[in-house]
Amino acid sequence: MILRIAMIGFGNVGQEFARLLLAKRDWLLRTKGLDAEVLAIATKTKGSLISKRALDLDKCLRLIKEDGSLSAYGPETTTLSPKQIIGECDADLMIELSPLNIKTGQPAIDHIKAALESGMDVITANKGPIAFAYSDLIRLARSKGVHFRFEGTVMDGTPVFNLVEKTLPGCEILGLSGILNSTSNFVLAEMASGKSMEDAIKIAQKRGFAEADPSLDIEGWDAAAKITALANVMMDARANPKLVDRQGIGGVSQLDIEKAARQRKKVKLIASAVRTGDCVKLSVKPEIIGTDDPFWSVDGTSSALTIKTDLMGDITIVERDHLVTQTAYAVFSDLLLVLESIRSGTIR
Amino acid sequence: MILRIAMIGFGNVGQEFARLLLAKRDWLLRTKGLDAEVLAIATKTKGSLISKRALDLDKCLRLIKEDGSLSAYGPETTTLSPKQIIGECDADLMIELSPLNIKTGQPAIDHIKAALESGMDVITANKGPIAFAYSDLIRLARSKGVHFRFEGTVMDGTPVFNLVEKTLPGCEILGLSGILNSTSNFVLAEMASGKSMEDAIKIAQKRGFAEADPSLDIEGWDAAAKITALANVMMDARANPKLVDRQGIGGVSQLDIEKAARQRKKVKLIASAVRTGDCVKLSVKPEIIGTDDPFWSVDGTSSALTIKTDLMGDITIVERDHLVTQTAYAVFSDLLLVLESIRSGTIR
Numbered sequence: 001m002i003l004r005i006a007m008i009g010f011g012n013v014g015q016e017f018a019r020l021l022l023a024k025r026d027w028l029l030r031t032k033g034l035d036a037e038v039l040a041i042a043t044k045t046k047g048s049l050i051s052k053r054a055l056d057l058d059k060c061l062r063l064i065k066e067d068g069s070l071s072a073y074g075p076e077t078t079t080l081s082p083k084q085i086i087g088e089c090d091a092d093l094m095i096e097l098s099p100l101n102i103k104t105g106q107p108a109i110d111h112i113k114a115a116l117e118s119g120m121d122v123i124t125a126n127k128g129p130i131a132f133a134y135s136d137l138i139r140l141a142r143s144k145g146v147h148f149r150f151e152g153t154v155m156d157g158t159p160v161f162n163l164v165e166k167t168l169p170g171c172e173i174l175g176l177s178g179i180l181n182s183t184s185n186f187v188l189a190e191m192a193s194g195k196s197m198e199d200a201i202k203i204a205q206k207r208g209f210a211e212a213d214p215s216l217d218i219e220g221w222d223a224a225a226k227i228t229a230l231a232n233v234m235m236d237a238r239a240n241p242k243l244v245d246r247q248g249i250g251g252v253s254q255l256d257i258e259k260a261a262r263q264r265k266k267v268k269l270i271a272s273a274v275r276t277g278d279c280v281k282l283s284v285k286p287e288i289i290g291t292d293d294p295f296w297s298v299d300g301t302s303s304a305l306t307i308k309t310d311l312m313g314d315i316t317i318v319e320r321d322h323l324v325t326q327t328a329y330a331v332f333s334d335l336l337l338v339l340e341s342i343r344s345g346t347i348r
Numbered sequence: 349m350i351l352r353i354a355m356i357g358f359g360n361v362g363q364e365f366a367r368l369l370l371a372k373r374d375w376l377l378r379t380k381g382l383d384a385e386v387l388a389i390a391t392k393t394k395g396s397l398i399s400k401r402a403l404d405l406d407k408c409l410r411l412i413k414e415d416g417s418l419s420a421y422g423p424e425t426t427t428l429s430p431k432q433i434i435g436e437c438d439a440d441l442m443i444e445l446s447p448l449n450i451k452t453g454q455p456a457i458d459h460i461k462a463a464l465e466s467g468m469d470v471i472t473a474n475k476g477p478i479a480f481a482y483s484d485l486i487r488l489a490r491s492k493g494v495h496f497r498f499e500g501t502v503m504d505g506t507p508v509f510n511l512v513e514k515t516l517p518g519c520e521i522l523g524l525s526g527i528l529n530s531t532s533n534f535v536l537a538e539m540a541s542g543k544s545m546e547d548a549i550k551i552a553q554k555r556g557f558a559e560a561d562p563s564l565d566i567e568g569w570d571a572a573a574k575i576t577a578l579a580n581v582m583m584d585a586r587a588n589p590k591l592v593d594r595q596g597i598g599g600v601s602q603l604d605i606e607k608a609a610r611q612r613k614k615v616k617l618i619a620s621a622v623r624t625g626d627c628v629k630l631s632v633k634p635e636i637i638g639t640d641d642p643f644w645s646v647d648g649t650s651s652a653l654t655i656k657t658d659l660m661g662d663i664t665i666v667e668r669d670h671l672v673t674q675t676a677y678a679v680f681s682d683l684l685l686v687l688e689s690i691r692s693g694t695i696r
Contacts, residue, residue: 020659024518151515157660159515166514167499167507169684170372171677294666297644311368311677312505318642318664329519329659336517344692 001033006040006089008082008111009097013125015064016328018057034339040089042082044099047071050078050089086114093338095331096124102221105132116140116148123334125152125327130229132240147338152330154180154226155303158319164234164307171309173234177272178305179298180226182322183210183217184249184269189299191257192266209301209322220248220269220284227271227282235273237280245283252286260288268295349381351687354388354437356430356459357445361473363412364676366405382687388437390430392447395419398426398437434462441686443679444472450569453480464488464496471682473500473675478577480588495686500678502528502574503651506667510685512582512655519657521582525620526653527646528574530670531558531565532597532617537647539605540614557649557670568596568617568632575619575630583621585628593631600634608636616643
């Protein structure tokens with residue numbers, strides 16, 4: 001079986017996914033009988049490609065590394081926009097990894113809508129669409145009979161959406177709480193070891209996981225988008241990040257952290273979703289936790305989610321030390337789940 | 349669709365599963381189109397039933413509660429052995445929940461073999477068969493084209509086997525480590541708060557999770573069986589619990605725990621599986637852990653497992669405070685996965 005892919009976005013995660021696809025090409029063919037071909041790559045600033053035949057991913061990765069651009073690839077180079085590329089390419093599946101505006105979810109939402117409308121399966125690691133437009137997008141996917149998967153949007157490749165969908169059948173999700181933003185969690189831990197917030201942010205930027213403008217992390221927007229995405233999918237919250245009672249770590253002082261430490265406590269940025277009647281209440285705020293809290297040892301760039309269920313009690317899943325390879329794996333694992341579902345003739 | 353079930357064993361987990369089946373009967377019919385009927389219940393000391401038509405589970409539960417026995421049920425009462433019941437009843441699926449000999453895996457292994465031979469799907473929450481005979485049993489199930497599921501054997505209903513099978517496709521499991529025995533973990537935590545081992549065991553017995561003879565827990569047999577089961581399934585270890593380098597908490601003194609506490613450390617019983625070349629090395633032993641360990645806050649009757657993977661790094665999953673309802677849920681979730689697989693025409 002050949003699965004033809006269009007990639008929208010070719011940044012760190014996209015490139016890492018391409019490397020993973022190359023590394024697993026033989027394994028996919030041998031164990032799954034799958035030949036995954038990339039027919040198009042669309043980027044905003046690094047050039048775009050569209051082709052009737054499989055693109056040479058090795059060449060794409062080399063060009064990006066050497067030139068910072070795909071423009072010298074050959075006649076496959078195009079000036080079409082991502083939406084035009086989605087419309088014109090012959091792909092069966094679109095992978096959305098474009099840069100995100102976390103306050104609107106665009107342009108990823110439009111890309112996904114266009115792909116679903118064209119009858120493509122869609123995989124994204126972009127949290128915006130799930131936080132802002134999940135119910136519309138899943139309804140559209142279902143009406144078209146195609147797959148829409150998004151494991152990489154929260155906690156990278158650590159299974160959270162797939163955990164609930166695939167391994168907790170029949171469970172109702174009563175509530176969620178988590179440490180979902182690596183930068184905030186890292187900064188709080190560094191502050192606890194005596195550094196200033198400014199210095200901690202600089203270290204996070206140097207290590208490559210905090211943005212040049214860290215305000216979306218520090219003000220809690222990233223965590224808000226993630227808890228909204230989780231609650232939309234798992235609790236039918238129909239919310240968006242602007243509805244989250246949001247307080248970032250900007251107001252946490254060295255003094256607050258020292259005071260907590262003296263009582264053997266830590267300050268953590270906790271995102272949570274609680275069902276109250278027909279509503280789901282979402283919040284992001286700094287909280288003081290003790291040594292018996294499941295999140296106590298979730299430090300550095302680790303993240304964690306506790307899922308409260310009716311039949312299975314509380315389950316906590318923890319990701320140790322985020323790596324970009326893990327988000328690429330999320331896309332890869334979704335690809336395998338789409339493949340399995342196509343094979344068995346079922347649709348999510 | 350009607351799924352006809354034979355239950356071997358009707359202790360705490362079996363009864364709780366029957367209650368869950370009753371509570372979810374309407375939901376199963378409405379959302380899954382499934383009518384699950386129990387045609388036989390076999391017990392060692394509480395009587396057995398076999399019938400051509402669905403047994404009245406309410407009546408079974410009432411009889412067990414009032415008489416401690418199923419004998420007064422009616423003409424469905426039988427003196428057939430569990431194996432004879434498996435051979436003679438018309439069930440499609442056998443649920444194995446009989447009392448376990450943790451040093452042999454019997455009689456559960458024989459029950460499961462008999463059911464698989466007869467072409468039944470099998471679900472068990474009995475760790476013995478997975479620890480002692482997994483490779484034989486899964487080979488038999490595959491040759492017969494039937495399902496064999498066992499989520500409830502380790503960490504109750506917390507998805508561990510299903511987590512790896514369903515949500516980590518393509519990942520190789522490089523190693524495992526976990527807190528898998530509730531009694532040992534509880535006793536160590538109570539000792540840290542000043543109690544003697546004897547008193548801590550008595551409390552655990554009073555609360556109902558430690559056996560009258562706690563030696564299998566304290567000597568590490570239970571944890572050894574669980575890490576073997578995990579490694580057999582996830583790492584193709586082909587081991588059995590007797591091959592585990594096993595050291596229980598019997599030799600841990602109050603002094604050891606106090607010494608650790610003075611250094612802000614804890615003593616935990618850690619079970620682990622490590623691949624070394626072609627072998628998988630299994631061990632169970634008390635270890636000293638620090639505040640940054642993912643298992644630091646896994647106290648009381650909670651349990652946890654860290655799964656080391658090639659593509660997704662380390663994932664830790666934690667179950668808070670074990671309940672018997674969770675093991676019953678494991679059986680229920682496996683039932684739903686079998687149903688889904690029958691529907692889609694795929695076999696594990």
